[in-house]
Amino acid sequence: MARIVIADDDADIRELVVFKLRHGGHDVVPVGDGAAAVEACTAEKPDLVILDVMMPGMSGLDAARALRQDSAMDGLPIIMLTARAQESDIEQGFEAGADDYIVKPFSPRELASRVSAVLARSR
């Protein structure tokens, strides 16, 4: 039972994640871009944030960096959603401060397991 922020500009993906995680008993806050994600994190103090890498305005990577720079967000676990599984993109994600990543197209089951694992680790 955790509070999770999901940021993705694709409505279908957002709804999918919301559905799956709510089904798992979590409280989910969906937003559509990086800036809104940072705002939501500051306002809601979630237990986990999921960021899509490619978003308009502030990208997921920039949002991750912004969150890591904010000391109030220390220890906040970040999962990145990325459309490519190339080494350099994964590298960039971890450099920006992500704790884990999921490749799109994605499997809702895999998402749920990773979310549980990351939440367990951070407790």
Added chain:
Amino acid sequence: MTVVATSGFLGVSWILLIVFSVLAAVCLVSLVVTRAARDVWAVRSEHRRELVRRSIFDLVMGDEDEAAAARRDLESTQGRHRQRVQDQILTMLPKLRGDSRDVLVTLLLARGAERRAVALTRSRSAVRRCRGAFQLGVLGLTEHLPVVVRLLGDPAFLVRRVAVRALGNMGDPRAVRPLLLLGEHDHRLTRDLVYALDRLGAAAAPELRTVLAERLAAGEHLHLDPAAVVLGLIGDRDAIDVLATGLESENPSLAQACAEALGRISAPESIPPLVAALLDLRPNVRAAAAHALGSIGSSVAADSLADVVEEEEPQVSRQAAEALLRLTAGRALLEASGSAYAREALALDAVRGGRR
């Protein structure tokens, strides 16, 4: 003469006036009807999509009862609604992977989606052929690969484009050669080819290498960019040799693509050919080679890059300066350089705190 002419002219003018007025009235009526209907229709259609989306989610992610109920709902749709449901499921498919995707594919196939899709590809209407190709691709029905490959030669440009993307979605590496063959005749599909080949991924690499090597050996250097670009995206280390050959191509676009690919692959074996490419006569190739050397990150190339920075060639020197920042020995060389590009790169780096 003038009396006849003018009365004839007057008659024509009357006719035209009536015609224009009627047409204007028709336009007006169509406008009103379309505008009113669309707004209403948009609201209703969104509501329906939402319901269908719920069902899809229940089916894919819900517990047993919910899934069973959703399956019944989706299967019982008839007529036009059935078509829309199928289309909505098809749009969702490329975003999913694993069990969830399989469940939806099974559902669609059980309702005859395969047969319908193949039939669509034979339709007289170009839009229907597109639909058929798209569906075959997204359903991943590789046994129908030849059907979609045939559509690569379709007279309609849109169908060819959709067929290219469908082959990417389908995931069968046998599509690589026909795709590359198409790229040589159809210049406007570069972006779609790259998408498709990239989707095929590592499985496509052997054939890409082979075709690229063949063409280069035969002296044909045109429109091979997609092959080079995708080998870089895949990160195929076995392709380094053929890309190094492509680096010397007389086609500047291909040489640049090969340099960029070598940069993406980021292997130290690429350094000698890239350093040689720093002396290429074409600025776009030099710039790409400099950038690639920065990605690889080995200080072996530092001196050559420093020479390029001194050249003060706009795009080239800038790339070389930025590349030097990524090499351990590079910073000292930049600081020693008097080039405006070196100053710029150092200043930007200081401001950005080492980022990018």
Added chain:
Amino acid sequence: MTGAVPLLLGLSGSWVGAVLTVMGWLFISYSVAINSSFVVLTFLAMADFTAYRRKVAFAAYDESFAEPLARGVSVLMPAYNEEMTIVASVQAMTSLRYPDFEVVVIDDGSKDSTVQTVVEAFDMVEIPLAQAPMVPVKGEVLSTWVSTRGAMNLLLVCKANGGKADALNVGINVARKELVCMVDADSLLDPDALLHVSRPFADDPERVIASGGVVRVANGSTISQGRVTEIAMPRRWLARVQVVEYLRAFLIGRAGWSAAGGLLIISGAFGMFRRDILFEVGGVATDCIGEDAELVVRLYRWMGDNDVDGRIVFVSEPVAWTEAPETLEVLRKQRARWHRGLTEIFSRHRGMLLRPRYGFIGMITMPWFLLFELLAPFVEVFGLAYFVVVVVLLLLGHTGLVPADWVSLPVVVILLSTSVAFSIMMSLVALLAEELSYRRYRGLRSLFVAVRAAVEENVGYRQLTALWRVRGTVDALRGSTHVWGEMKRRGFSDPGS
């Protein structure tokens, strides 16, 4: 399209009759020619956006946001005395949706606090940016800055005053990406504008050298933070009429021309160019008013002269918005300026007309523009004068001072109505096309506003703009030696420029 084209009855013996008859037939022929060509363009446009509708169904461009072939884009924004609006404009530009781009603001020696405002608002620091000495520039560069906030892709170049074109050339020299696009400080771009307009470069990288997108009128719509959020028809009649005018001209003229591979000359269009090609042609012309249109023509000329297999592609998706003038005064200056620019372009590039080496552009598009865009207002004005003369003769006929059968009223009325009906029909067709394709406007009320505007346009607006455009051409022909001086004085101080 002309105003009234009255004919005279049976006056073969009289010289007045003969002259008026001949002129009448001339107007008719011109009218028929221009209207038929519009009909042809309309059909081409219809074909273009039925194709577009289909493409949209399969576009899947969401995936292309992560596009490996997406070349970097430098957005050049020349600015002069924009302290009130600059922050919002820049903010909007930096939040465009594109994987690799930078915004380059070029301050053309503003006398107000534009520079300080930008520097403070975006936490900018001064750094030595290298400038390629590729395109000749007149105003000296004084300082260069970079933003330390966010994606850090905002640059500021301060230079000595030299006019908008010179500012753009400095921007071209400083730009750090492969593709360049030029916007005004008061341009409003769609968030996906760069994606749409860069796509032709990714589709056909070996040949495409420039691309352009459609501009719409933003008046009446809600604008917040430099973005058009809610689209609606404007209240004021002048703005209303311009919306319909733009729709007609852009949708039909542009889509039609795009399908036929033609060229875009309406000012304020949103264009993207390859930077290396801009170096080759010498950047933007500083001694010409319609510099963006002139650039496009010069690119075609360069392709023809050097036998380059290149393409300039137009994307029919609307990507940018502009604030149309809401007062007659400003509108007058704008239209005069546009037509002056058009005249200067034709004067400079008349060597391209009817030369096969310039292909479709030289053989068909440019002559068409010469006849039906450049000369159209002259014909319209003469038609107006003709109509006035005829009415006077009609009245005089009633009073018996001249033979009563010189002019026949029914003929005059019929011909006038036909012309007006045609014009209204064309506007309605454009509205219908917009409805069926892009559907940016909503609600029945805005529809009726638009229809009303289509009618209003023919009663006074067209005639006025024709007069102003004639004035523009006259200015061009007369003032060519004074252009540079005038440019220097005016700069950007014209509101709505």
